[in-house]
Amino acid sequence: MELTRRELVAAFLGSAVAASACRRERPRAPVPGAIVDRAVDVGHKLRGGALPRAAEAQAVDVLVVGAGMAGLSAAWRLAAAGVKDVRVVELESEPGGTSRSGRNEVSAYPWGAHYLPAPLVDSGPVMRLLREMGAVTGVDAQGYPAYEEELLIREPEERLFYKGDWYEGLYLRAGASPAELAELERFEARMNAFAAARDAKGRKAFAVPTALSSDDAEWTALDKVTMARWMEAEGFRSPRLRWLVDYACRDDYGTTAEGVSAWAGIWYFAARQDGKGERSEGFLSWPEGNGRLVKQLLSSLAPGQVERDVLVHSVEPVEGGCRVDAVEAVTGKPRAYRARQVVLACPHFVAAHVVAPWREKRPEWLGAFQYGPWVVANLTLSEMPESHGFPLAWDNVFYESRSLGYVVATHQALRMDERGPTVLTWYLPMAGLDVKAERQKVLSAGYAEWEGLVMADMLPAHPGIAEQARRLEVMRWGHAMVRPTPGFLWGPARFAAQESLGESLHFAHSDLGGMALFEEANWFGVKAAEKALKGLGRADSSWL
Known part of the structure; x- marks a missing residue:
């Protein structure tokens, strides 16, 4: 109908x-225009039966499958270690995944991720990348990084439209009762306490990336219930506050507080502050959004290292590495690679169709990824x-x-x-x-x-x-x-997915962190690259 x-x-x-x-x-x-994506049609070829295999396979030291943020981060890390024989293959005609950007006669613009929260800690691979970009101006007396002013979002940052008028900020203060404002203050105090929380090892309860967070049961138990249920149990019932929390969950996780775990919901408000109040450097952004980060990662690679319009349909561990079969997305011509090490930097719903042993026997834990x-x-x-x-x-x-x-x-x-x-x-x-x-x-x-x-x-x-x-x-x-659904972030599936398959096939994607964020993609890209370096027999100190 x-x-x-x-x-x-x-x-x-x-x-x-x-x-x-x-x-x-x-x-x-x-308004004149068009739908401009094509990955839906090309990507579904993975479900369409057997695709051709090339007779000859090109030899390569490291093959990175996927030029999203995780794959480009892996290639960036390998380049920094001096590995020259690295190839990156990408399904799309443009690299970057959901951080891709476009440009017309007016401006560059994002096609997905459009900002990066300014890190509070001067360590880790994200800060290394920002320093390479010239985005960091120094470190203050308390150890907090300082950033180029023109990259920090200038005022006004945010506004909210409600019943014919625009209001400052993302909490609807206009018409809010004293009780509603008091509830907001109580919620912010709880989030500050979560931000300040540390375990016996000194780890933050909620950290960026998630891999640095405490795994103590006191905090991970919050992963078992939805954020909506936690809000109700804690007496946070104001419709305005619930709207704000729903907005946060939709913004970072693509669904409401009914669909994400309380751990994830709290992480949004607590992980990027230190618990001492409003300490935050804000957001870093560019007209093209995180397309600027894509450009920086690509600058570390030599011309021709990224092969576009290539659909990888099979990765099979073999003696001495992996055989990778692909077709050119436009012509259908088959390609094959024989790689000593492979970084498979695609989401796990794609990996389920690509990894040969998983096609034979699908791991049960793959069903946990939504x-x-x-x-x-x-x-x-x-x-x-x-x-x-x-x-x-x-x-x-x-x-x-x-x-x-x-x-x-x-x-x-x-x-x-x-x-x-x-x-x-x-x-x-x-x-x-x-x-x-x-x-x-x-x-x-x-x-x-x-x-x-x-x-x-x-x-x-x-x-x-x-x-x-x-x-x-x-x-x-x-x-x-x-989606960080209840039980996923601290359940067995996400950790099982992080394990390499044999000594030559390693995985990298933001879904391994349970959140579709640049910091997660970058972390797991670098981690997979360092596993590949070890597989090549290359000694190098870790960036993580």
Whole structure:
């Protein structure tokens, strides 16, 4: 049965957006544009039966399969160790995975991850990368890193749209009762206490990356219940606070507090602060978002080391390494590699189809990995949108929508009094608990439906935006983010997935950390590279 426009908007964005959009509906020309992803079609070839195998296999010391953040981090680490014979193969025509970016005549813009929380600790591979970029200016007397001012998100950072007006920040203070504000204060005090908590070994209870967190049962027990249930048990019942926590879970994990563990929900608020108050350097961002980190990682590699449009369909451990079979995604021509060491830097739902022994006997723990779909759209405007209330910010969120609102690609480059063209990057996590049904919804909608959804979300806050819109491009991420469901972060599946297969096949992906974040991808990429170095007989001190 075909949905009406109002039913479609309600199904994707919620009834409040549908009602508001339909009240303001007036005839308008559709915004020209397109759906620009293709990985859904190419990637599904893995399920389509046997693919051809090449007779000859190219010899290589290390083959990295996947040029997302984990794969590029692995290649970066290997390059730093002086390993020259490294090849990276990537399904897409552009590397970077969900951190890829685009560019048009107005600006660069992100296609996924768009910021990096500024690290508080001057150690680890992320800080090494930021120093290589020239992003770090020094360390203060307390040992906290300092960053280039132009990379830190400038004010105003965030605002919230509610019933016709924009308000500063992400907690809806307008109209909040004293009891609601007191509950917010109590919640923030609890999060500060979690941030300050250390175990007997001096480890933070909640750390970045997750691998550095305490594994004491006092904290890991929080992984067994949902964040929503923990909130209820702790007496946090204010709708405004619950909205904020739901927003946090949708932002980092792609689903609501009903779908993530309390450990993950608390981690969002506690891991990136030291528990001494509001100590945080904020966010680092660029017009292209984390595409800037992709560019930096790629700069460590020689021309030709990254082979694009290559679909790997089999990785088989053999004597002395692994045989890897692939096809060129465009021509279908088979390729094969004989690698002494392999870093398989793809999500585990893909690895299940690629790793030959797993096709023979699928590990039971693979079923614990769940991935939520997302949609990202970039809307190019002839000028900045007008709005009522608090001025345009970097991050602009709609309180009554299931979307996350949008970020402004040109925010860092423009002064607040400038009215030039811009690109708005709109995010929609498909947050329902049934990930298969959510994925089907994403793939069933065509460009016309997505154009209608984006504009229905934007128009209540920006009535004139239809006349300013010049082009809309839509990217669907069918398996965008691993979900830290209850029991997953500290359960056996995630740790089993981190183990190498034999001495030559190592795994690297953000899903090994249970969170689709750059810090996790970078950590496990470097970790897998260091395992490969050991397999090559190369001694090198660890970066971890």
